[in-house]
Amino acid sequence: DAKTTQPNSMESNEEEPVHLPCNHSTISGTDYIHWYRQLPSQGPEYVIHGLTSNVNNRMASLAIAEDRKSSTLILHRATLRDAAVYYCIIRETSGSRLTFGEGTQLTVNP
Amino acid sequence: EADIYQTPRYLVIGTGKKITLECSQTMGHDKMYWYQQDPGMELHLIHYSYGVNSTEKGDLSSESTVSRIRTEHFPLTLESARPSHTSQYLCASSATGIFGSGELFFGEGSRLTVL
Numbered sequence: 742d743a744k745t746t747q748p749n750s751m752e753s754n755e756e757e758p759v760h761l762p763c764n765h766s767t768i769s770g771t772d773y774i775h776w777y778r779q780l781p782s783q784g785p786e787y788v789i790h791g792l793t794s795n796v797n798n799r800m801a802s803l804a805i806a807e808d809r810k811s812s813t814l815i816l817h818r819a820t821l822r823d824a825a826v827y828y829c830i831i832r833e834t835s836g837s838r839l840t841f842g843e844g845t846q847l848t849v850n851p
Numbered sequence: 852e853a854d855i856y857q858t859p860r861y862l863v864i865g866t867g868k869k870i871t872l873e874c875s876q877t878m879g880h881d882k883m884y885w886y887q888q889d890p891g892m893e894l895h896l897i898h899y900s901y902g903v904n905s906t907e908k909g910d911l912s913s914e915s916t917v918s919r920i921r922t923e924h925f926p927l928t929l930e931s932a933r934p935s936h937t938s939q940y941l942c943a944s945s946a947t948g949i950f951g952s953g954e955l956f957f958g959e960g961s962r963l964t965v966l
Contacts, residue, residue: 784957
């Protein structure tokens with residue numbers, strides 16, 4: 742499985758944008774980049790995924806570097822409810838398994 | 852909204868008891884998973900299934916066992932619980948995605964405490 746590297750923690754202020762980085766230098770050409778988040782005392786929830794092009798949905802945007810060795814999850818206006826652990830995961834072409842790393846603990850200040 | 856359910860949400864039992872954690876999904880997903888997560892720690896895959904009568908061990912060794920007799924049901928069993936089994940167990944499912952694009956839907960988890 743391709744490894745990912747994320748900062749252990751980040752802080753943001755409410756109503757401001759948040760950029761959560763992820764490095765995945767060993768990603769293969771057809772591996773997908775997935776992002777999940779886990780709120781306290783809950784199971785993880787899907788946020789977004791992408792392959793090569795930048796992606797947008799109602800929750801966030803995903804910016805993927807041209808060489809695909811890194812990506813950034815963008816929360817356009819952070820709210821207190823966005824405080825969670827955010828996981829960047831590489832999902833292999835052949836597999837359905839997701840291997841979770843330690844993720845980034847996002848703190849949102851009021 | 853995810854339609855995947857886990858019971859019980861919380862369970863406190865004594866050492867040596869047999870327990871079964873239930874997981875059911877109504878989305879018709881062929882793939883199902885069990886993850887184990889200690890407080891403040893990362894998730895570890897302990898079992899997965901790609902369909903009926905198919906089960907595999909995950910990345911983390913576990914004394915638990917699973918079965919997949921029906922598509923919608925993926926129970927996890929501990930024959931003799933020990934304090935070291937105290938943890939949160941999370942069930943998930945996914946449809947067959949194209950080249951790994953399918954998202955995982957997680958249940959709310961079963962928090963097990965063995966005294």
